[in-house]
Amino acid sequence: MLMQPVRHNCALFDGHPPVSPASQCLINLVHHNKYNVGSGEQFDDLVGLIEHFRLYPMIENSGDVLRLLQPVSGTRLRAHDIDQKVQEMREMEDFQKLDYNTGFDGEFQSLKMLDDRHIFTTNEGMKAENTTKNRYRNILPYDQTRVVLGRRDNKCESDYINASYVRTTRLSDSCSSVQSSNESLNSVKSLILKSDLKKVTPLVTKSLSDDALREVKKSLKLDKINGNICPDPVKEKMYIAAQGCLSNTKDDFWRMIWQEDIRVIAMITNEVENGKKKCERYWPMSGHEERYDNLIVRSISETHYEEYLVREIDVHNDKHCCRTIYQYQYTAWPDHGTPPDPDGLLAFIDDINRRMSEIAQEKNAPEQNVLCVHCSAGVGRTGTFIVLDMLIDKVKSSGFSCDIDVHSTVKLVRAQRSGMVQNKAQYRFIYFALQNYIENRNIKMKKQMHVSLAYYLINKKVIRQLLAKASPFLNIS
Incomplete structure (x- = not known):
């Protein structure tokens, strides 16, 4: 018995750039207050349904894989996206768009x-x-x-x-960096290996992702220089x-x-x-x-x-x-x-x-x-x-x-x-x-990263100067 159909917007992806930005998915509220999308699985709440289909994509009759990328009522988010999440919640309240089933109130009421x-x-x-x-x-x-x-x-x-x-x-997580951050990280590592110090500093001071900054810090072994930024x-x-x-x-x-x-x-x-x-x-x-x-x-x-x-x-x-x-x-x-x-x-x-x-x-x-x-x-x-x-x-x-x-x-x-x-x-x-x-913590990490990198570059420059002065006395083949 269908009690109440609820329409829910979601982004669908078939492994290639999507043809349209979004498709409509009909979520059914059936007897005993269970939710489904017509696939047989029953869920106690919308949050459980959404998280399930983020992990296990829908398969169309054509065989296309439809992946739920970011449902509007999903509660899981990347840590670095929390500003956006809070801003959206606040805007909903400020403009009185918040009803009993959305925003902070909606999440809390579902609990x-x-x-x-x-x-x-x-x-x-x-x-x-x-x-x-x-x-x-x-x-x-x-x-x-x-x-x-x-x-x-x-x-x-x-x-x-x-x-x-x-x-x-x-809790399960996927802590991979975005592609642009990986590319920036690889560029920094290659310059470090080549000892091209003039190019390292301006590249690192660009807006790398937080994961990239952490990986550079690890690569330079800066923990041993200035200690951990934050205890485990x-x-x-x-x-x-x-x-x-x-x-x-x-x-x-x-x-x-x-x-x-x-x-x-x-x-x-x-x-x-x-x-x-x-x-x-x-x-x-x-x-x-x-x-x-x-x-x-x-x-x-x-x-x-x-x-x-x-x-x-x-x-x-x-x-x-x-x-x-x-x-x-x-x-x-x-x-x-x-x-x-x-x-x-x-x-x-x-x-x-x-x-x-x-x-x-x-x-x-x-x-x-x-x-x-x-x-x-x-x-x-x-x-x-x-x-x-x-x-x-x-x-x-x-x-x-x-x-x-x-x-x-x-x-x-x-x-x-x-x-x-x-x-x-x-x-x-x-x-x-x-x-x-x-x-x-983000601000602290970036400041500490720049200080640590400067310390590293200064020490490397001093070592080079000492080697240059000592080279006439060294037998280097």
Whole structure:
């Protein structure tokens, strides 16, 4: 039964330049709210349909391959195209062309429809003995992804805490440079091999793609001269998304921190906001210590920055084993909405990742790099932070030509904890923060590239001068 036909414009390509710029493809919304294009495959949403046909092209009766190049409602994009994506979204809002099914709002609303299809249970959180451990009655961890607290010998303890594992999967990408960038890169490499220094500098200062600049930097081995532009993403990172502590869950929280060998905590809330308690203080004042069940927690230091602060905390168990925990608290998130400027949160994320990288190099490093993230409910700001961090890691590891997908990443984390990224404002903020990060890193890379290349050219010139002076004394055949 055909309920509602939807027309969707897409670009089709048969392996040669297209005869016409676009063709019309009729997408059918059929019974049970499934989408298809008449080929038999059924999809729960338009995003899934579009991504499928980007990977697996349509075949016409004539045998021609029709490839979906860039569907207008696709959510996946190249990292270096994020400016264009954000601009289009903003223009749709500015000119009031945005309806409920397009733009930021359309992408976000489609996530809410997908949430209704989740079949995970929340039985543990709904048990009578655990209800007092939930800050909000409607925000519970899935049984399938919740953190289960281990029981100690001869102790009858609850294994429940309102916290969820959030794992990341490596999203597929195609990080190839465009042809013009490859040609520019090859030209630079050939000139370097020929030592034609006069031609290298002006060519490199032209607008090469970011991938080309990175490859030239690699070819010149400039990492060893000036160090890495940006540290590699933390390897094998996993998140635990948790609610803010209640007065009766502080012991459980530290039990979890010790059990999961967590060394870094990201707290994205103040203790009190707008007169409401958001999170109980679960750490002692600087220079003091407190006992939480069998753990002794001592605050060593507290360092304040413009929008966040860092606490160094030592934790001892009853077997005299000690670990150092770093708690990062972001204090500049407003009571309502999102930060007006993403720079502070990006600095916060960068500092956390730097710390995790350092810890991973230590002798007693944990087997798994687990980052505990919490706000008050453990879904809104927490989800925004985790999604943004995942996407930044993707760009760090794969470059500006990699595919990124805010929608799919939010869908990924929501499949592990319900309600992650709570509202459209947070969803939009991810785009704006990611745009800011890519723009700033792009500028930094290009500046560093030019400085490194100049350093290389100066050194090469000096070596040539020394060789010229020494040549009369050298026996060169």
